[in-house]
Amino acid sequence: MIHARNFARLVPGAGVAAVSDPVVDARVAASKELGGVSEYADYRALLDDVKVDAVLIAAPTALHCEIAVAAAERGKHVFCEKPMAMNPAECDTMIAAAEKTGIVFQIGFMRRFDESFRAAYEQVQAGEIGEVVLVKSCTHGPTYPKPWMFDLAQSNGPLAEVCSHDIDTVRWFTGSEFAEVYAIAGNYRTPEARASYPDFYDQVLLSARFANGSQGCITGAQGVQYAYDSRVEIIGTHGLISIGGLNAGTTVVCTREKELRRPAVVSWTGLYRDAYLAEDVEFINAIREERSARVTGRDGRAAVAVVNAGNRSIIERTPISLECASSTPLS
Numbered sequence: 482m483i484h485a486r487n488f489a490r491l492v493p494g495a496g497v498a499a500v501s502d503p504v505v506d507a508r509v510a511a512s513k514e515l516g517g518v519s520e521y522a523d524y525r526a527l528l529d530d531v532k533v534d535a536v537l538i539a540a541p542t543a544l545h546c547e548i549a550v551a552a553a554e555r556g557k558h559v560f561c562e563k564p565m566a567m568n569p570a571e572c573d574t575m576i577a578a579a580e581k582t583g584i585v586f587q588i589g590f591m592r593r594f595d596e597s598f599r600a601a602y603e604q605v606q607a608g609e610i611g612e613v614v615l616v617k618s619c620t621h622g623p624t625y626p627k628p629w630m631f632d633l634a635q636s637n638g639p640l641a642e643v644c645s646h647d648i649d650t651v652r653w654f655t656g657s658e659f660a661e662v663y664a665i666a667g668n669y670r671t672p673e674a675r676a677s678y679p680d681f682y683d684q685v686l687l688s689a690r691f692a693n694g695s696q697g698c699i700t701g702a703q704g705v706q707y708a709y710d711s712r713v714e715i716i717g718t719h720g721l722i723s724i725g726g727l728n729a730g731t732t733v734v735c736t737r738e739k740e741l742r743r744p745a746v747v748s749w750t751g752l753y754r755d756a757y758l759a760e761d762v763e764f765i766n767a768i769r770e771e772r773s774a775r776v777t778g779r780d781g782r783a784a785v786a787v788v789n790a791g792n793r794s795i796i797e798r799t800p801i802s803l804e805c806a807s808s809t810p811l812s
């Protein structure tokens with residue numbers, strides 16, 4: 482609905498023609514909010530609607546591949562939310578389908594459109610901190626996982642659900658491909674899920690070595706309650722850049738107990754509001770200008786490969802090598 486509201490109201494030249502959700506209340510509420518647009522229980526009916534030129538896929542991850550391929554086969558441009566899919570083979574199928582019909586295919590790594598991330602990237606490119614040595618990226622979400630997220634066969638767990646963004650960020654800032662990962666994880670906050678989902682973890686730490694020799698460190702969590710905690714540090718040969726913090730805004734209340742109180746960031750929805758809009762504008766611009774999107778299936782696939790390797794590392798308790806793709810510069 483974040484994307485739908487953007488396309489309906491804020492993205493120049495775009496509009497929402499239809500929505501699809503098998504849950505009747507969800508699609509009726511969406512249609513109503515969007516001005517009475519067509520609503521379909523089955524996404525295939527939406528794809529057959531001639532009013533639809535492009536689709537935004539925000540269904541659970543296990544459905545991304547089949548919906549994206551069906552859309553591409555009908556010549557509809559595709560914006561697919563992260564994680565792109567469940568495994569690299571699905572990603573390859575999606576990329577091949579998109580290339581066959583020449584549609585624009587964009588993945589929802591909105592942090593690449595965030596003003597602070599872009600400013601940091603420009604400073605790195607300008608050589609302000611020298612060569613990138615280590616990129617640390619953390620995303621700790623405050624909320625309880627949704628039911629389908631507990632099942633790793635449906636979601637690939639927090640490495641996919643939460644850390645896809647961190648994986649993409651670290652890859653973007655190192656300008657290289659993941660060569661090896663080692664991950665540890667545990668379920669610390671949701672003991673009630675242990676019996677039904679023994680593999681589920683709500684805290685994960687992944688360390689990485691890149692093809693160009695630089696290092697990555699990612700932490701991800703769900704249900705932390707304290708804040709939406711998204712921070713990045715880029716350590717170079719002669720400097721450091723940090724992005725993000727725990728504070729929301731700059732208001733500070735100093736009490737007679739001599740305590741300083743500042744509100745914490747509560748949600749990704751506000752923190753990345755402008756970035757979601759910017760990536761939505763980019764999608765429409767790429768379609769209009771008949772060019773590739775700035776964040777592609779190749780970027781989505783790279784993150785999915787790391788998710789799979791990380792989950793394997795957690796289970797096998799060993800570092801996992803990734804096949805190194807060419808390390809062409811990532812823009």
Ligand SMILES: NC(=O)c1ccc[n+]([C@@H]2O[C@H](COP(=O)([O-])OP(=O)(O)OC[C@H]3O[C@@H](n4cnc5c(N)ncnc54)[C@H](O)[C@@H]3O)[C@@H](O)[C@H]2O)c1
Pocket residue numbers: 501502503504507523524539540541542544562563564589590591627642749
């Ligand atoms: N980029 C981001 O920051 C970001 C943020 C949140 C979610 N996401 C991604 O969006 C996706 C959805 O996550 P969510 O948290 O909104 O999940 P959710 O469970 O809240 O919503 C998923 C919706 O998809 C619907 N759905 C299920 N099957 C469908 C089908 N066959 N066709 C159409 N709709 C169907 C469900 O009924 C539900 O309304 C995930 O891949 C998630 O990782 C990305």
